[in-house]
Amino acid sequence: MDLRGAIKSIFGGDKKITASTWKEIGGYTSYFSSFGADAYANEVVRACIRTLSEHTSKANVKVLRDGMPGDSAMQKLIQYRPNLYMNGKDFLYKTRTLLEINNVAFIYIMRDELGRFTGLYPMPKAQYEAVEFEGRLYITFRFGSGSVQTHSWEDLAVLRKDYNSSDIWGDSNSPILTSLDLLNTTGEGMANAIKSTSNLRGILKTTKSMLSDADRKKHKDNFVNDYMTMANGSGIASLDATQDFIPLSLQPQIANYKNIEELRNNIYRYFGVNEDILMSKADSDQREAFYEAKIEPFLLALSLELTNKIFTSKQRGFLNEIMFESNRMSYMSMNEKLALVAMVDRGAMTPNEWRQALNLAPLDGGDTPIRRLDTVPTESTEVEDDKQG
Numbered sequence: 001m002d003l004r005g006a007i008k009s010i011f012g013g014d015k016k017i018t019a020s021t022w023k024e025i026g027g028y029t030s031y032f033s034s035f036g037a038d039a040y041a042n043e044v045v046r047a048c049i050r051t052l053s054e055h056t057s058k059a060n061v062k063v064l065r066d067g068m069p070g071d072s073a074m075q076k077l078i079q080y081r082p083n084l085y086m087n088g089k090d091f092l093y094k095t096r097t098l099l100e101i102n103n104v105a106f107i108y109i110m111r112d113e114l115g116r117f118t119g120l121y122p123m124p125k126a127q128y129e130a131v132e133f134e135g136r137l138y139i140t141f142r143f144g145s146g147s148v149q150t151h152s153w154e155d156l157a158v159l160r161k162d163y164n165s166s167d168i169w170g171d172s173n174s175p176i177l178t179s180l181d182l183l184n185t186t187g188e189g190m191a192n193a194i195k196s197t198s199n200l201r202g203i204l205k206t207t208k209s210m211l212s213d214a215d216r217k218k219h220k221d222n223f224v225n226d227y228m229t230m231a232n233g234s235g236i237a238s239l240d241a242t243q244d245f246i247p248l249s250l251q252p253q254i255a256n257y258k259n260i261e262e263l264r265n266n267i268y269r270y271f272g273v274n275e276d277i278l279m280s281k282a283d284s285d286q287r288e289a290f291y292e293a294k295i296e297p298f299l300l301a302l303s304l305e306l307t308n309k310i311f312t313s314k315q316r317g318f319l320n321e322i323m324f325e326s327n328r329m330s331y332m333s334m335n336e337k338l339a340l341v342a343m344v345d346r347g348a349m350t351p352n353e354w355r356q357a358l359n360l361a362p363l364d365g366g367d368t369p370i371r372r373l374d375t376v377p378t379e380s381t382e383v384e385d386d387k388q389g
Contacts, residue, residue: 039101039173039176039177039180040101042180042183042184042267044183044264044267044268045176045180045267045271047278048100048267048268048270048271048273048278049096049097049100049101049271051273051277051278052096052100052271052272052273052294052295053092053093053094053096053097053100054093055290055291055294055295055326056092056093056096056295056298056299056326057089057090057092057093057096058089058326059092059295059299059324059325059326060079060324060325060326061075061078061079061088061322061323061324062075062322062323062324062325063075063078063320063321063322063323064319064320064321064322064323065318065319065320066318066319066320067319067321071320074117074322077118077119078091078120078322081119082119082120082121083110083119083120083121091120091122092324094122095107095122095159095302096298098122098123098125099159099160099161099298100161100271101125101173102125102169102170103160103161103162103169103170103171103172103173104128104158104159104160104161104168104169104170105122105123105158105159106122106123106128106139106141106156106157106158107120107121107122107123107156107157107158107159107305107306108120108121108122108123108151108155108156109155109156109157109306109309109310111155117310120157120306123141123149123156124143125143125144126141126142126143126144127141127142128140128141128142128168128169129142130168131150136152136153137152137153138150138151138152138153139151139153139156139168154309155309156309157302157305157306157309158305159298159301159302159305175270176266176267176270179263179266179267179270180267182263183260183263183264183267186259186260186263272290272293272294273290273294274286277290283333284332284333284336288332291326295326296326299324299325299326302324303321303322303323303324306322307320307321307322307323310322332357337357337358338358340354340357341354344370345370345371345372346371346372347369347370347371349369350366350367350368350369350370351363351366351370352366352367
């Protein structure tokens with residue numbers, strides 16, 4: 001199925017309205033072209049975005065009613081099949097990828113005829129335009145297939161990064177283009193230098209004067225065919241007094257490792273990752289810092305946006321909430337996870353919570369807190385002292 005067919009299966013065909021351009025308070029343009037397709041083709045950029053998206057996609061969703069877990073149907077829908085094409089992991093992965101590439105991600109909130117929530121769909125790469133119709137804000141999407149979709153602001157969950165100039169979307173990723181261009185140029189230069197120096201092996205000089213172009217080419221071809229091919233198993237060449245072969249040893253001038261490393265580090269810093277995170281070699285402190293800096297803010301923004309766009313003001317007043325969270329204990333080392341057993345026998349964690357940190361299956365009765373016999377609540381100790389007194 002092509003993009004046009006995929007869009008129709010989600011939205012039921014093109015939706016267009018007659019509208020005027022939305023006027024932002026700051027006078028910023030309300031038209032935004034998708035940026036970053038070429039940047040995403042760069043291996044370093046893709047490695048950074050893949051790492052961010054993979055870690056983000058491990059989060060779980062909780063739907064709270066009256067501040068307590070209570071809507072299992074909505075929770076299962078978001079976790080397992082938010083739309084026709086994606087499970088919950090794919091949904092988080094794609095949303096994070098779109099955000100990193102474009103600095104804005106639109107999630108279409110699907111509803112039935114009665115306005116009830118039925119799913120979530122991250123809008124594909126497109127050109128976006130903010131338009132106004134009857135005093136309401138809409139976003140028009142122009143896809144590469146030629147299809148056009150227009151959706152109201154209330155039906156779109158919107159995530160922004162580098163949120164500055166516009167009220168609608170984040171600034172572009174243009175600051176990283178210089179480093180990307182230099183890195184790409186360095187790679188191409190290395191390839192061209194190696195090719196050029198490997199092609200010219202030497203010069204065949206002849207003492208015969210006034211040779212025609214055809215004769216010079218004939219001498220060169222004969223020499224190459226006789227001595228510069230795999231057929232010459234001896235590796236020995238024989239020349240008469242009229243010919244002299246001068247070998248060339250060319251050393252390609254290419255950027256050194258430090259230059260390339262600095263360019264790569266510029267890209268790492270821009271996306272907030274490092275070599276240890278990319279290669280899964282980070283220790284527990286580094287993983288915890290990475291979670292707090294790059295994963296938790298995204299999950300918080302997504303939780304707030306979906307809560308505000310799916311639930312009404314009245315429902316939010318009853319503490320109805322959608323919450324994405326990642327198990328922070330998964331970023332601990334194995335020794336740190338094993339040490340949590342001290343929290344179990346003091347009643348601070350249940351046995352199943354500890355087993356979950358170790359990726360073990362839950363036990364029957366494991367959701368009940370336990371306490372060692374030599375530990376009792378302070379109030380119980382005071383009562384016992386009063387009895388003895």
